[in-house]
Amino acid sequence: MRDGPARYSEKVMEHFKNPRNVGEIENPDGVGQVGNPVCGDIMELYIRVKDGIITEAKFKTFGCGAAIATSSMVTEMVKGKSIEEALKISNRAVAEALGGLPSVKMHCSVLAEEALKSALEDYLSKSKR
Amino acid sequence: MRDGPARYSEKVMEHFKNPRNVGEIENPDGVGQVGNPVCGDIMELYIRVKDGIITEAKFKTFGCGAAIATSSMVTEMVKGKSIEEALKISNRAVAEALGGLPSVKMHCSVLAEEALKSALEDYLSKSKR
Amino acid sequence: MKRIFLDHAATTPAHPEVVKAMLPYFTGAFGNPSSIYSYGQEAKVAVEKVRAKVAGFIGAKSEEVIFTGGGTEADNFALKGIALANEHKGNHIITTSIEHHAVIETCKFLERRGGFKVTYLPVDGYGLVDPQEVKKAITNKTILVSVMNANNEIGTIQPIDEISKYVKEAGILFHTDAVQTVGHIPVNVDELGIDLLSISAHKLYGPKGVGALYIRKGTRISPFVHGGEQERGRRAGTENVPGIVGLSKAIELARQEMGEEAKRLACLRDRLIQGLLENLDHVHLNGHPFRRLPNNVNVSVDFVEGESMLLNLDLENICASTGSACSSSSLEPSHVLRALGLPPEQAHGSLRFTLGRENTADEVDLVVEVLSRIVTRLRAMSPLFKNSRVAK
Amino acid sequence: MKRIFLDHAATTPAHPEVVKAMLPYFTGAFGNPSSIYSYGQEAKVAVEKVRAKVAGFIGAKSEEVIFTGGGTEADNFALKGIALANEHKGNHIITTSIEHHAVIETCKFLERRGGFKVTYLPVDGYGLVDPQEVKKAITNKTILVSVMNANNEIGTIQPIDEISKYVKEAGILFHTDAVQTVGHIPVNVDELGIDLLSISAHKLYGPKGVGALYIRKGTRISPFVHGGEQERGRRAGTENVPGIVGLSKAIELARQEMGEEAKRLACLRDRLIQGLLENLDHVHLNGHPFRRLPNNVNVSVDFVEGESMLLNLDLENICASTGSACSSSSLEPSHVLRALGLPPEQAHGSLRFTLGRENTADEVDLVVEVLSRIVTRLRAMSPLFKNSRVAK
Ligand SMILES: Cc1ncc(COP(=O)(O)O)c(C=O)c1O
Ligand SMILES: Cc1ncc(COP(=O)(O)O)c(C=O)c1O
Secondary structure (H helix, E strand, C coil): CCCCCCCCCCCCHHHHHHHCCCCCCCCCCCCEEEECCCEEEEEEEEEECCEEEEEEEEEEECCHHHHCCCCCCCCHHCCCCCCHHHHHCCCCHHHHHHHHHHCCCHHHHHHHHHHHHHHHHHHHHHCCC | CCCCCCCHHHHHHHHHHHCCCCCCCCCCCCEEEEEECCEEEEEEEEEEECCCCCEEEEEECCCCCCHHHHHHHHHHCCCCCHHHHHHHHHHHHHHHHHHCCHHHHHHHHHHHHHHHHHHHHHHHHHHHH | CCCCECCCCCCCCCCHHHHHHHHHHCCCCCCCCCCCCCHHHHHHHHHHHHHHHHHHHHHCCCHEEEEECHHHHHHHHHHHHHHHHHHCCCCCCEECCCCCCCHHHHHHHHHHHHHCCCEECCCCCCCCCHHHCCCCCCCEEEEEEECCCCCCCCCCCHHHHHHHEHHHCCCCEEEEEEECCCCCCCCCHHHHHCCCCEEHHCCCCCCCCCCCEEECCCCCCCCCCCCCCCHHHHCCCCCCHHHHHHHHHHHHHHHHHHHHHHHHHHHHHHHHHHHHHHHHHEEEEEECCCCEEEEEEEEEEECHHHHHHHHHHHHHHHEEEEECCCCCCCCCCCCHHHCCCCCCHHHHCEEEEEEECCCCCHHHHHHHHHHHHHHHHHCCCCCCHHHHHCCC | CCECEEEECCCCCCCCCHHHHHHHHHHHHCCCCCCCHHHHHHHHHHHHHHHHHHHCCCCHHHEEEECCCCCCHHHHHHHHHHHHHEEEEEEEEEECCCCHHHHHHHHHHHHHHHCCCCEEEEECCCCCCCHHHHHHHHHCEEEEEEECCCCCCEEEEHHHHHHHHHHCCCCCCCEEECCCEEEEEEEEHHCCCCCCEEEHHHHCCCCCCCEEEECCCCCCCCCCCCCCCCCCCCCCCCCCHHHHHHHHHHHHHHHHHHHHHHHHHHHHHHHHHHHHHHHCCCEEEEECCCCCCEEEEEEEECCHHHHHHHHHHHHHCCEEEECCCHHCCCCCHHHHHHHHHCCHHHHHEEEEECCCCCCCCHHHHHHHHHHHHHHHHHHHCCCHHHHHHHCC
């Protein structure tokens, strides 16, 4: 209990304290940006794709503890996955991987899913060109 | 404080604990009875009169602490007084002699005044006959 | 002389264990449960833990218990909250004529200002509500029935489960004021079949100024205290964390001790009743001979007035209570005793002794002895006593 | 690492002297003030003695102070009680857009269910209410004006005395929520010219779950909690005697220490504000530069969100608060910051530090240092910060 508010799981706090994959990718193969300042959460998600497999993922996030933790988690989850597999990652999966989220924070996992989808779509539309 | 509820003065408690003139007078010169069981107070006041002076006064009372104390006090106050003087004894005077009464208990002093008046009137109407 | 406290229905001392449990939350763990840092969340965790304990004790789920500022607030919340949330369904409430003022005055307020009609059911000579009367009183406008679990003056325990059958049949919400029962006799919301239940901590060796309202899941109720989001939006105001912890500790102790204690108290109660009836003439037991709280003794002593007995008892360090008008500012004797049909003199001559944890058989015997002396003395100055002797 | 508590506007620890003063009333002197035996009357005497103390502190008479179950209840009582007692005169209430939820939600309730119209006055960029605006808003239907003495989030102190002139001129009742001021800065009901004033004990080193409402003599007000005759019929429910004694002790301590302490806190406050503004770019002070509570610091830190700063501070044992949406279940940022006209990012990036009795200059310096580190780290992962650098 001493290392985080009761409502966040240890896993959330762990990712919040040591977020993985913070930063940007230069010339990424896909970028997603979701959220807006009005509602208090903005996520940017960058991916690098090689032979249909996501080899790298990074994020920048303005938002609460859950927003940062879900960003971190989703970038971890997506690495090594095919585009198809990545498209199947749901917000619930992200939340579950974090040991659950308080109900008022579930929207952060939705944002993470949307950021990922948006990056994947960006990649797909670019690769179609 | 330890010897009585805060709301009763020491004097009230003293008269309550050691009421003066409890009892009846046989063949009294005047009797007053006021109050009724519905409102929880009944006072009977007996007087003996000699040469226009009240020589003895006794009471019987069913009622609260204040009712008993005012009965006791009024019988004390009336002794040695002329009828005329006794008729002037007001409920306020009784309450004051007791060091004051809580406002919700002022009606007990009214009852005492009425009991006295009633006993005096009884005496006066008897002596006219 | 040691004080003999026989007014546990009015209030109880906080158990030393209760105070001990509360202490850390005043100064050390003083966080506000609404704060998101761990310090506040620790307070929140404490509150949620004890909420589960309080809920479990009455067979409820955690989320069905809302903490309040006392039993009176719980009653206000229940009645006003249900009335407001359900006025589109109807404007009729059924209660009894012997409820605590917290229920009666709230009902009167709803009549005066809320457009509600309230039926105040009569009781029989023992203070019992007839379930059939409840059934008969139900109309298609009835939205709530409120019948207290046990009466605070005469100790009569109502047939709540029987009443609830009729109330449930009609699909109506059922509230019970359990301020005098929780922690004293078993109370289970499902067995009683009730939807709302009021608790007050200071009646079960907990602190004053804390209570709880049980609200069955799914019950539509409007908040009574508006403001912040505390208690999931149902009761605003910074949680009284030490008080809530104290209530829970009191309940934990009751869970352990209530069974044995109720038996012990019932013995003392019967000893006191018997002692009074045997040692004094013209004394009547008020309330039900056996459907009564294990700690309640209520008698009427003919020819003497209650307050004067009380004061005399007080002078001998015995604390009791009376339904006499003289003890209230309204100058009316207890509405409960009047509802039993007691003649005014008997209502004015009532005395209530409510036993508790520290009382002993010796104390009970002493009270009988002391009261006999007091009554003899007061009767000697009572015009009613004289008349009664003349009449015989 | 020692905890640095900088959230005294949320709650304060009870002062050890307060706890000490309360203790006897839990177990020893536990009588019910409504009981007529001396034991209960002793509790009553204690309550009346401390009532005089509380009243004296705000320049009121004893009988003008009613004890409640907290600040929220006091606000509910004031607004609903006045509304109900005066609805024959009019149905309009004036308040501000930066009141505490206890006032705002109660007003919304009166609008929704009581047929009242409420004007929520705007404030300027510092959070100040313009007395002229109050004057303009008054109609012949206005029965009550409620403007808080000082705001709990941004610390801005309102010109209550100036406002009250217009309110009094119009013969209207004036309520002020003084939960954040009583015990911290001088508050006198006559100097402020107000008719009703809310107090909460746990904001001034008293216990949680106790408060008071000042009601100027002669003010018509309906009870909020119905039931027994306590508080001369104005607030039913067994008095929380220990809590009331605790509130009074807290006030006694404030009377002695407030003057010096306010000066000390104002120094710390200014040190913290200066430290933050000097050590961090893109930080703005929210609220008024000098018309503010001596213990309140509220800043917006651009490009980072409040909860994430709070959590990081918490990890370093520093307790603060934020107006960010993320800390509430409504997902809206603080209504107070929005009323100031702050853009949403700045509202989301707000931090409140409220100082108290135990805070030191060293702690303040440490907080500046720790927060600078945290902000640098969080900005490094913020897409807004990057964009801002690009934009320059
Ligand atoms: C039956 C009953 N209901 C309600 C109450 C009110 O509880 P509280 O004193 O906690 O306000 C009491 C006691 O006063 C009571 O006996
Ligand atoms: C300005 C203001 N009003 C009212 C309240 C409510 O007081 P309480 O927490 O005692 O219910 C608070 C604190 O929460 C406050 O800061």
